[in-house]
Amino acid sequence: MKDYPVSKLRDVVLMGHGRAGKTSLAEAMLYAAGATDRLGKTAEGNTVSDSDPEEVKRQCSINLSVLPLEWKGAKVNLIDAPGYFDFVGEQLEAAAAADGALIVLSGKSGVTVGAVKAWRLCQERKLPIMLFINKLDSEHANYPKVLDELKEKFGKCIAPFLTPIYEGERICGFVNVVDMTARRFNGDQVVEIPVPDGMEDQIAPVREMILEAVAETDEALMEKFFAEEEFTAEEIHSALRKGVDSREIVPVMCGSALTNQGVRLLLDALVEYMPSPEDREPVIGEDPAGEPVEVLPDGNGPLVAQCVKTIADPFIGRLSIVRVHRGTLKKEGTVYNVNTDSEEKVGHLYLLKGKKQTEVEQISAGDMGAIPKLTATNTGDTLCTRANAVRLPAITFPKPVMHMAMVPQAKGDEEKISQGLHKLMEEDRTLQTYTDTETHQQVISGVGDQHLEVVMAKLKAKFGVSVTLEPPKIPYRETITKSVKVEGKHKKQSGGHGQYGHVWIEFEPSQEEGLEFCEKVFGGAVPKNFFPAVEKGLRESMEHGVLEGYPVVGLKATLYDGSYHAVDSSEMAFKTAAALAYKAGLPQAGPVLLEPVGELVATVPGEYMGDLMGDINKRRGRILGSDQNDDGSVTITAEVPQAEMQSFASDLRSMTQGMGSFDYNFVRYEQVPEFVQIKK
Numbered sequence: 001m002k003d004y005p006v007s008k009l010r011d012v013v014l015m016g017h018g019r020a021g022k023t024s025l026a027e028a029m030l031y032a033a034g035a036t037d038r039l040g041k042t043a044e045g046n047t048v049s050d051s052d053p054e055e056v057k058r059q060c061s062i063n064l065s066v067l068p069l070e071w072k073g074a075k076v077n078l079i080d081a082p083g084y085f086d087f088v089g090e091q092l093e094a095a096a097a098a099d100g101a102l103i104v105l106s107g108k109s110g111v112t113v114g115a116v117k118a119w120r121l122c123q124e125r126k127l128p129i130m131l132f133i134n135k136l137d138s139e140h141a142n143y144p145k146v147l148d149e150l151k152e153k154f155g156k157c158i159a160p161f162l163t164p165i166y167e168g169e170r171i172c173g174f175v176n177v178v179d180m181t182a183r184r185f186n187g188d189q190v191v192e193i194p195v196p197d198g199m200e201d202q203i204a205p206v207r208e209m210i211l212e213a214v215a216e217t218d219e220a221l222m223e224k225f226f227a228e229e230e231f232t233a234e235e236i237h238s239a240l241r242k243g244v245d246s247r248e249i250v251p252v253m254c255g256s257a258l259t260n261q262g263v264r265l266l267l268d269a270l271v272e273y274m275p276s277p278e279d280r281e282p283v284i285g286e287d288p289a290g291e292p293v294e295v296l297p298d299g300n301g302p303l304v305a306q307c308v309k310t311i312a313d314p315f316i317g318r319l320s321i322v323r324v325h326r327g328t329l330k331k332e333g334t335v336y337n338v339n340t341d342s343e344e345k346v347g348h349l350y351l352l353k354g355k356k357q358t359e360v361e362q363i364s365a366g367d368m369g370a371i372p373k374l375t376a377t378n379t380g381d382t383l384c385t386r387a388n389a390v391r392l393p394a395i396t397f398p399k400p401v402m403h404m405a406m407v408p409q410a411k412g413d414e415e416k417i418s419q420g421l422h423k424l425m426e427e428d429r430t431l432q433t434y435t436d437t438e439t440h441q442q443v444i445s446g447v448g449d450q451h452l453e454v455v456m457a458k459l460k461a462k463f464g465v466s467v468t469l470e471p472p473k474i475p476y477r478e479t480i481t482k483s484v485k486v487e488g489k490h491k492k493q494s495g496g497h498g499q500y501g502h503v504w505i506e507f508e509p510s511q512e513e514g515l516e517f518c519e520k521v522f523g524g525a526v527p528k529n530f531f532p533a534v535e536k537g538l539r540e541s542m543e544h545g546v547l548e549g550y551p552v553v554g555l556k557a558t559l560y561d562g563s564y565h566a567v568d569s570s571e572m573a574f575k576t577a578a579a580l581a582y583k584a585g586l587p588q589a590g591p592v593l594l595e596p597v598g599e600l601v602a603t604v605p606g607e608y609m610g611d612l613m614g615d616i617n618k619r620r621g622r623i624l625g626s627d628q629n630d631d632g633s634v635t636i637t638a639e640v641p642q643a644e645m646q647s648f649a650s651d652l653r654s655m656t657q658g659m660g661s662f663d664y665n666f667v668r669y670e671q672v673p674e675f676v677q678i679k680k
Contacts, residue, residue, distance in 0.1 A: 001068060001070065001075070001351060001358070003360075003362065003364055003367075004074070004075040004364070004367070005299075005364075006276060006277050006278045006297045006298075006299060006364070006365050006366040007276050007278055008073060008074045008075060008276065009074070009075055009077070009276050009277055009366040009367055010074060010075070010076045010077065010099070010100070010270055010271060010274045010275075010276060011077045011079070011097060011098045011099045011100070011277065011323070011366070011368065012076060012077065012078055012079065012098060012099070012100050012101065012102050012270060012274055013079045013081055013091075013094045013095050013097070013098035013100075013101045013102070013127070014026055014078055014079065014080045014081060014094075014101075014102050014104060015081055015083070015091065015094075015095075015101055015102070015103050015104070015114075015118035015121070015122070016083050016103050016104035016105060016112075016114055016115050016118055017083050017105075017106070017109070017112035017113065017114025017115055017118075018060055018082070018083035018084040018114060019060070019083070019106070019109075020083060020104045020105055020106045020109070020112070020114065020115070020134060021104055021106065021134040021135055021257050021258075022061070022080060022081075022083060022104045023042055023047050023049050023050055023060075023061055023080055024041070024042055024047075024134075024257035024258060025104055025132065025134060025257040025263070025266075026047075026048070026049055026065075026067050026078050026080045027039060027040045027041070027042075027047050027048060027049075027257070028257040028258075028260050028263045029067075029069060029076075029078065029263055029266070029267060030048060030067060030069055030078075031260070032260060032263045032264050032267060033069035033070060033071050033076075033267060034069075034070075035067075035068070035069040035070070035353070036048060039260070041258075042059050042060075043059060045059070047354075048065070048067060048353060048354035048356075049061065049065035049067055049080040049354050050062075050065075051065075051354050051355040053461055054454055054457050054458065054461070058454075060082070060083070060084060061080060061081070061082040061083065061084075061087075061090075062082055062087055062090070062454055063082070063087075063090055063311075064079055064080060064081050064082070064090045064091075064093055064094045064309060065079070065080045065352075065354050066078075066079055066321065066352045066353070066354075066368055067079070067080055067353060067354060068351060068352075068353060068368075069267075071267045071268075071270075071271055072267075072268070072271050073271075074271045075367075076267070076270055076271065077367070077368050078102075079094040079097055079098055079368075080094075081093075081094035081095070083114050084450065085114070085117070085447070085448065085653065085658050086446070086447045086448040086449075086450040086451035086454075087447070087451065088398060088430065088447055089397050089398075089428055089429055089430035089447070090309075091118075091121065092121070092395055092396070092397060093308050093309045093379065093395060094308075095121055095122070095125050095127065096125075096306070096308050096323070096380075096395045097306075097308040097309075097321075097323040097368060098127060099127070099128075099274070099275055099276070099277055099279075099280050100127055100128040100129070100130065100244075100274040100275060101118070101122045101127045101128070101129050101130070102129075102130050102131075102132060102266075102270070103115055103118045103119060103122070103129060103130070103131050103132070104131075104132050104134050105131060105132070105133050105134065105146060105150075106133075106134055106135045106138075106141075107133050107134060107135045107136045107138060107141030107142065107143055107146055107254070108135055108138050108140045108141050108142075110142075110145065110146045110149045111146065111149040111150060111153050113657045113658040113659055114658070116153065116659070117658070117659075119154065123247075126247065126281070127247075128244050128245055128246075128247055128274065128275055129247065129250045130244070130250065130251045130252075130253065130269065130270065130273070130274065131150065131158075131250060131251070131252045131253065132252075132253045132254065132255070132262075132266055133146050133147075133252065133253070133254040133255075134254075134255070134256060134257055135256055135257075135258075136164060136171050136254055136255060136256050136261065136262075137170075137171065137256040137258065137259050137261065138256075139169070143164055143254060147160055147252065150252065154250065156209075156213075157213075157247070157248055157249055157250045158250055158252060159209060159210050159213050159240075159243075159249050159250060159251055159252060160177065160206050160209075160210075160251075160252040160254075161176065161177055161178050161210070161251045161252060161253055161269060162174045162175065162176060162177065162252070162253055162254050162255075162262065162265060163175045163177055163199065163202055163203055163206060164254060165182065165184065165196055165199070171255075171256070171261060172184055172185055173185055173190075173193065174254070174255070174261075174262060174265060175195055175196075175199060175203060176265065177203055177206050177207050177210060178210060178236060178237075178240065179233065180195060180203075180207070181195070182194060182195045182196065183265070185261065190264065210236075210240075211225060211231065211236075212225070213239075213240070213243055213248070213249045214231060214235070214236055214239040214240060214243070215239075216243075216248065217239040217242050217243045217246075217248065217249075218239060218242075221235060221239060237272065240273055241272070241273050241275075241279075244273045244274065244275070245275045245279055245280070251269060251273060253265060253266045253269055276366065277297040277325075277365065277366035278296075278297050278366070282294040282295055282296050283295040283325050283392060283393075284393075285304065285382070285390040285391055285392045285393070286390070286391050287389065287390060287391075288338075288389050288391075293390050295325050295326050295390060295392070296326060297325060297326060297365045297366045298326055298327070298365060299326075299327065299328050299364045299365040299366075300327070300328075301326045301327050301365070302326065302327050302384065302385050302387070302388035303324070303326065303327035303328065303329060303335065303383065303384050303385050303388075304324075304325045304326040304327060304382065304383075304384045304388075304390050304392065305322045305323065305324040305325060305327075305329055305335070305363075305382070305383045305384070306322060306323055306325065306380070306381070306382055306383070306392050307320045307321065307322050307374075307377050307378065307379055307380065307381045307382075307383065308321055308322065308323050308368075308379065308380075308395070309321040309379060309427075310377075310378060310379045310426050310427055311427060312423040312424070312426040312427050313423075313462065314423070314462050314463060317372060317373055318372065318373055318374065318375075318426070319350075319370050319371070319372050320370060320371045320372075320374045320377050321352065321368065321369075321370050322363070322368065322369060322370065322371060322383065323367075323368050324363050324364065324365050324366065324367055324368070324369075325365065325366075325392070326365050327365060327385075328362050328363070328364050328365065329346070329349065329362060329363045329364075329369070329371075329383075330346070330349070330361065330362045331346055331347065331348055331349040331359075331360075331361060331362065332346070332347065333345075333346050334346065335383040335384065335385070336383065336384055336385055336386040336389060337376055337377050337381050337382070337383055338381075338382045338383075338384055338389045338390065338391045339378070339380075339381040339382060339391065340376045340377070340378075340381065342376040343386075344371075344374050344375070344376060344377055344383065346371055347372070347373065348371075348372055349361070349362065349363055349369055349370070349371060350369055350370045350371075350372070351363075351368075351369050351370075352368075352369065352370050357370065378426065379395065379426075379429055380394045380395040380429075395429070397429045397430050398430060398447065399663065400430060400431070400432050400445035400446050400447060401445075401447065401448075401649040401662065401664070402445065402446050402447065402448055402449060402451070402452060402649045402650070403443055403444070403445045403472055404443070404444055404445075404452055404469040404470065404471065404472065405436075405439075405441040405442065405443055405444075405469065405470050405471065405472040405473070406433075406441075406442045406443070406444055406467045406468075406469060407467065407468045407469070407470060408465065408466075408467055409466040409467065409468060410465070410466065413465045413466075413467075414442075416463055416464065416465045417442070417459065417463075417465050417467060419463070420458075420459045420462065420463035420465060421433050421444070421455075421459070423462075423463075424455060424458060424459070428455070430446060430447050430451070431444070431445070431446055431451075431455060432444070432445040432446075433445065436472065436473075436475070438475050438551070439472065439473040439475060441472055441473060443472050444469070448649060448650065448653065449649075449650055452469060456469065471646050474595065474596065474642055474643045475550075475596060476548065476550040476593055476594060476595055476596075476672070477545075477550055477551055477552070477553045477593075477594040477595075477596075477669050478545030478546070478547050478548070478550050478551070478552045478553070478591055478592070478593055478594065479509065479552060479553050479554040479555065479591070479592060479594055479671075480507060480508070480509055480552075480554075480555065480586060480589035480590055480591050480592070481509060481589070481590035481591075481592055482508075482509075482588075482589045482590040483506060483507065483508035483509075483589065484506070484507050484508075484585050484588045484589040485504065485505070485506045485507075485560075485585075486504070486505060486507070486581050486584045486585035486588070487502075487503070487504050487581065487584070488501075488502070488503045488504075488505065488577040488578055488579070488580035488581025488582070488584065489501070489502045489503075489577060489580065490502070490573050490574075490576040490577040490580060493568075497567060497568060498565075498567075498568040499568055499570065499572070499573040499576070500564065500565035500568035500569045500573055501530070501562075501564070501569060501570070501572075501573030501574035501575070501576060501577035501578075502526075502562045502563040502564065502577055503526060503534055503559055503561075503562040503574065503577045503578055503581055504559070504560055504561035504562055504581075505534075505538075505557050505558065505559055505560070505578065505581045505582075505585065506557070506558045506560060507555065507556070507557055507582075507585045507586065507589050508556045508558075508589075509554055509555075509556065510554050510555055510556035511554070512554065512556070513553055513554070514539075514542070514553060514555075515535070515538055515539055515542060515555050515556075515557060516555070516556040516557070517534075517535045517538065517556075517557055517559075518556065518557070518558040518559070519531055519534075519558065519559040519560070520558055520559070520560045521559060521560060521561065521562070522561075525561050525562050525563055525564075526559065526561075526562040526563070526564060526574070527564060527569075529571075530564065530569070530571060530574040531559065532571075533571035533572070533574040533575045533578070534559050534574050534575070534577070534578040535557075535578075536575055536578075537574070537575035537576065537577070537578030537579045537582070538555075538557050538578050538579075538582055540575075540579070541578070541579045541582040541583070542555060542582070545586070545591065546583070546586045546587050546591050547591050547592075547593055548593060550593070552586070553594065553669065562577075592671050592672070593671070593672040594669040594670060594671055594672065595641050595642065595643055595669065595670060595671075595672045595676075596641070596642040596643075596666055596668075596669055597639050597640065597641050597642065597666075597667055597668055597669065597670045598639070598640060598641075598642055598645070598664050598665055598666045598667055599624075599637065599638075599639055599664070599665055599667050600616070600621065600636075600637070600638045600639070600640045600645075600648075600662060600663075600664050601635060601636075601637050601662060601663045601664075602616075602635070602636050602638075602652065602660060602661070602662035603629070603633050603634070603635045603636075603660065603661050603662070604633060604634060604636075604652075604655075604656050604659065604660040605632065605633050605634075605656060605659050605660075606628075606632050606633060606634050608655060608656045608659075608660065609626070609634045609636070611655050611656075612634075612636055612652070612655065612656075612660070613636065615648075615651060615652075615655065616636070616638045616640060619640050619641070619644035619645070619648070620640070620641055620644055620673070620676075621638045621639060621640035621641075621644070622638060622639045622640075623636060623637075623638045624637045624638055624639060625637050639667060640664075641670075642666070645664060648662070648664075649662075
């Protein structure tokens with residue numbers, strides 16, 4: 001594939017709900033453009049983008065794929081992003097590399113949650129959008145209905161560029177409403193035909209909508225529109241390009257990926273209307289002093305590139321997918337990683353097509369490729385020259401919301417698991433893991449249950465270790481509710497020096513988190529040099545409570561009396577005496593169990609507010625307040641025990657059809673209600 005100038009590049013991310021047909025559409029586009037010699041199918045596991053064994057097994061995308069193709073003198077880098085919400089990290093990486101987005105919808109399902117979330121992501125990143133209504137060959141597809149849903153959801157920016165031609169229930173061609181031309185399918189060929197009679201009522205309102213959108217892009221065109229003068233084809237195309245780039249116009253294309261209907265027209269539209277890197281607003285980075293820097297897509301300028309995805313494979317090694325924003329990235333050179341302040345050697349450069357790698361000499365501004373074996377470069381890092389250092393904005397990933405404890409199925413696999421997870425976390429920035437020092441469990445955190453399932457499958461397939469997941473233990477605490485005075489006496493004689501320690505301690509509740517140790521010993525009943533030993537004995541004892549063995553908090557201990565032996569007393573004896581006093585006193589001091597409680601901040605569409613509040617109440621939560629947001633959503637703040645949060649991520653997704661989001665952070669410990677404590 002030749003090196004293309006910036007004006008002839010199109011970097012387009014494929015987005016949408018799972019099962020809308022994104023991968024099938026990408027496959028059809030590659031085939032139509034001659035980039036592949038066969039039309040792969042997801043069900044058969046032979047598509048270019050879904051090459052990972054887990055993707056083949058699940059018949060859905062898990063990782064982003066770069067799929068370049070050439071069409072009518074331009075190069076289109078399709079970036080196929082997973083549609084399932086659990087793999088949102090891949091969507092964010094794909095969007096960071098793109099200059100525009102193609103959101104795919106099903107002609108059967110219409111405007112789904114995945115499409116809405118993709119739309120919102122594009123709005124956040126200011127990406128121009130094109131829509132493709134897929135699966136129109138399906139028996140239950142309803143193009144006019146989906147079009148109405150789009151207009152209702154997203155407003156007057158929706159501009160359908162195609163109108164299907166039906167022959168009974170079957171689509172046999174399309175009318176291009178922009179150019180007022182028609183094409184009909186003739187076997188594998190597409191032939192131009194006159195616009196069929198009787199379609200005026202369908203075409204007229206759509207045509208009027210497009211002309212209005214054209215008029216709104218320029219005052220001169222607006223005057224021409226009101227004067228009822230005809231626009232020239234060049235005026236229409238130029239205005240539509242401008243409108244798409246400013247996100248005031250969202251073209252709607254349609255067809256079927258499986259039957260290759262409308263795919264060539266879609267490729268035409270991508271090349272014609274999607275912006276090139278030089279059409280977009282400059283990326284704003286910052287220099288080492290923190291001052292803003294405009295990064296223009298100039299192939300002759302100093303290099304600025306960003307790593308948008310890291311692939312860490314135990315067999316092929318580490319591969320960094322990069323988007324070049326300025327300059328030219330050349331092999332057999334060095335680059336400067338401004339994030340890690342390190343030099344990296346670039347031995348080889350590759351263009352990717354799914355898992356296929358083609359070595360090239362250079363990658364120019366606006367294009368994408370991959371660098372193998374970078375040691376200090378992570379996803380989101382900026383690669384540039386040290387003399388012209390620029391840091392691009394980092395890719396922001398969501399916090400993990402689902403936490404599970406890992407249990408190795410074979411002894412001795414802990415090291416392998418740790419190494420495997422480290423490599424997987426290099427690939428997946430939404431994945432985290434840590435060791436809970438209190439429960440001694442290895443905890444893995446991800447976006448959802450399917451996300452963690454895939455991680456476990458990759459651990460087994462790539463690193464040969466099997467792990468089961470279970471809910472993590474809750475770090476309960478114990479405390480006391482009453483005051484009590486107790487004696488602790490340790491006396492042992494076995495020939496020679498004996499052991500003697502004797503204390504009287506008052507235990508009472510404290511507002512301090514740990515141990516509040518005081519002494520009020522009169523007359524030297526316990527020498528001062530033994531006070532630290534008494535305190536140490538209590539602190540060690542507090543690691544295990546008397547109810548369930550959880551650590552004790554909020555304890556005040558006052559040493560007020562005791563006795564000692566001039567020969568037999570020692571620090572160890574008084575430490576033991578303190579421990580005996582602890583064991584005798586705490587059961588009498590009204591011990592209770594404490595549980596961690598956190599603040600939950602959940603945002604859901606307004607219609608799910610009642611469902612969410614009911615769910616929080618079932619989880620023993622206390623609702624603190626709610627706020628109405630400008631987009632119609634509601635944010636509810638509540639305090640909920642951690643023990644009740646285990647299934648919340650999955651339940652919220654089911655409750656809100658994937659539209660809900662939340663954050664949860666520990667606040668304090670509270671006493672466990674008696675009816676719950678009995679069950680412990």
